[in-house]
Amino acid sequence: MVRLADLPESERQHFLARVSTLPSFPGRPWVSGTALAHRRVALVSTAGLHLRSDRPFASGAAGSDYRVIPGDVDAADLVTSHASVNFDRSGMQADVNVAFPLDRLKELASEQQIGSVAAFHYSFMGAVSPITAYEREARALAGLLKQDAVDAVLLSPV
Amino acid sequence: MSALGYYLESEGIPTVQISLVREHTEALAPPRALWVPFMLGRPFGVPGDAGFQRRVLLAALQLLEREAGPLIEDFIEDAPHEEVGGPPEGLACPVSFPRPASDGTAEDRFAAEVSQLTAWHDVALRYRGRTMTGLTGLAPDALFRYLVDWLGSSPPAPFRDGLTPGQALKLATDEMKAFYYEAKAVQPGSHSAGEINDWFWLHTAAGEVFLALREMARQSTDVTLKGLATGSLVPRAADAALDASARGRA
Numbered sequence: 001m002v003r004l005a006d007l008p009e010s011e012r013q014h015f016l017a018r019v020s021t022l023p024s025f026p027g028r029p030w031v032s033g034t035a036l037a038h039r040r041v042a043l044v045s046t047a048g049l050h051l052r053s054d055r056p057f058a059s060g061a062a063g064s065d066y067r068v069i070p071g072d073v074d075a076a077d078l079v080t081s082h083a084s085v086n087f088d089r090s091g092m093q094a095d096v097n098v099a100f101p102l103d104r105l106k107e108l109a110s111e112q113q114i115g116s117v118a119a120f121h122y123s124f125m126g127a128v129s130p131i132t133a134y135e136r137e138a139r140a141l142a143g144l145l146k147q148d149a150v151d152a153v154l155l156s157p158v
Numbered sequence: 159m160s161a162l163g164y165y166l167e168s169e170g171i172p173t174v175q176i177s178l179v180r181e182h183t184e185a186l187a188p189p190r191a192l193w194v195p196f197m198l199g200r201p202f203g204v205p206g207d208a209g210f211q212r213r214v215l216l217a218a219l220q221l222l223e224r225e226a227g228p229l230i231e232d233f234i235e236d237a238p239h240e241e242v243g244g245p246p247e248g249l250a251c252p253v254s255f256p257r258p259a260s261d262g263t264a265e266d267r268f269a270a271e272v273s274q275l276t277a278w279h280d281v282a283l284r285y286r287g288r289t290m291t292g293l294t295g296l297a298p299d300a301l302f303r304y305l306v307d308w309l310g311s312s313p314p315a316p317f318r319d320g321l322t323p324g325q326a327l328k329l330a331t332d333e334m335k336a337f338y339y340e341a342k343a344v345q346p347g348s349h350s351a352g353e354i355n356d357w358f359w360l361h362t363a364a365g366e367v368f369l370a371l372r373e374m375a376r377q378s379t380d381v382t383l384k385g386l387a388t389g390s391l392v393p394r395a396a397d398a399a400l401d402a403s404a405r406g407r408a
Contacts, residue, residue: 003195004181008398015179022185029167030189030227036219044166046159052292056329059385076288081329083385085393088199088351090339093290095205104208104215114219124162131161138162142169152222153166154215155175155188156201157159 023132039152041109042118042145043069046126047092047099047158048082056081057125064133066141069121073102084127087158099158118150126157160186174221176201176214177230187228192218194233197351203237210237241348264370265306267363271338272302278341285344291336294318294329301334309370313380324382327375331368331391338364359396360403368392369400 004012033039048057050067057063063083075096080089091098102121108114122141124134145153160183163173167189174190177183178198183191194214196203202211217233262270276298283289296304296317307314308327316326335358342354349357359365368391375387385391 004179008395010394010398014394015181019181019185022182023161025161025164025186027168028187028189028228029164031167031170031172032225033172033222036223039172039219039222041219044162046162056293056325058325059328059390078288079290079293081293081332083328083390085332085335085390086198086395088197089290089336090343090349090351090354091197091200091205093336093340094286094343096288097208097211098200098202098205101202101211101215104202104211107208107212108215108219113216126159134161135165138165139169142166142171145166145171151172152219153163153171153173154218155159155163155166155173157176157178158199158201 021129023130033151036114036152037112038115040116040118040148040150041105041114041152041154042148042150043100043102043105043121043156044141044153045100045121045123045156045158047123047156048080048125049078049096049100049123050081051077052079053077057083059083060128063125064128065137066122066124069100069102069123071102071117071119071121075103082125082127082158092158099156101156105154114152118145118148120144120148159183160188160191163188163191172222174218176218180230183230189227189229190221190224191228191230192221192233193230196237199351200237203235204239207238210235239350241350264363264366265309268306268367269302271363272298272334275338275341278345279337282340282344286340289336289340291333291340294326294333296330296333298334298337301330301337304330305334305367305371308374309367322382323380324375324384324386327371327383327386328390331371331386334364335368338362355393355396356399359392359399365396 004015054067078096097103105117109117159175163175167173175188177191177193180193202214204210294317304314313323338358339354343349372391375383
């Protein structure tokens with residue numbers, strides 16, 4: 001559905017216009033690792049998800065921080081305060097795994113397709129501009145992921 | 159998304175991402191990406207379809223075993239449908255409703271909708287065991303009152319300390335919309351995301367009130383309402399649908 005050719009003209013133009021505003025990152029970082037069956041995996045989403053008891057995300061660059069989602073979270077406690085209204089929320093309302101597949105990840109761990117599931121997962125809010133506003137929090141988050149022995153992160157947008 | 163991948167990988171964490179807008183991912187060239195042909199908001203394709211979600215997840219994770227990049231692979235399987243599902247067989251809303259008011263002010267009709275949909279939202283809670291509402295702490299009727307008060311002579315006080323007027327109104331509009339969508343999704347029949355959007359924006363009094371709130375935000379001098387005036391209240395696709403509907407009536 002997000003083939004740009006399938007979108008209404010106004011939407012297509014919106015996404016194409018964004019391309020020229022994106023930064024060019026220096027270098028091409030690449031970290032190798034062990035087989036998937038030995039990896040410890042964390043989810044990092046930009047769906048603006050958080051616990052109902054958490055602070056909602058602020059809009060603009062002030063919204064470039066993250067929320068912590070414990071690995072034993074009850075899906076009934078997850079909500080979103082994403083600033084954008086230009087993505088479907090009905091899917092997440094029906095089944096949060098369509099955007100944040102923690103249940104699927106746990107199933108893969110129980111089948112030993114992956115090594116283990118991280119103790120903590122994280123959610124940012126997308127639609128922050130410029131996207132370089134994420135740098136400070138993202139680099140700090142890498143340290144926390146290492147403390148949790150995470151050696152694979154699945155990043156998921158909405 | 160790609161920026162997060164770049165920063166995390168630069169710090170030594172292997173990453174793989176789902177890509178929804180391929181053109182953006184190509185421009186940013188993160189280490190590993192799986193492009194998926196799904197609608198925005200559904201990166202794992204289909205709500206309630208664990209098998210489908212699992213295939214997407216595994217396809218993405220397996221890119222971590224590649225030896226060189228950056229790389230963008232395509233997930234070739236389309237999502238089979240865009241429905242969000244109705245109630246299971248035998249689970250019917252036990253309440254019978256009066257006919258929706260077809261006249262009266264938008265506020266009157268909005269009040270009637272909220273009243274009627276409350277019973278369906280109760281069904282949604284029973285069916286799904288969860289809701290994504292609850293951030294404001296306001297019950298639906300109080301949420302309704304808070305929203306329509308914005309269209310009066312003076313804006314209502316935020317319902318919680320520490321929120322700007324714009325933040326409070328944004329949370330309240332998102333919550334009311336989630337209430338409508340969750341309630342509609344469990345009514346009999348199957349409902350695609352597009353159909354629920356069209357219903358909300360073209361056929362409900364709530365949609366009318368949301369458009370009036372955007373107009374109020376546009377005319378307000380309160381800078382905290384700027385986002386609601388420009389793009390965080392009415393989706394671009396809704397504006398396009400409203401324009402098409404107006405042209406159809408002309």
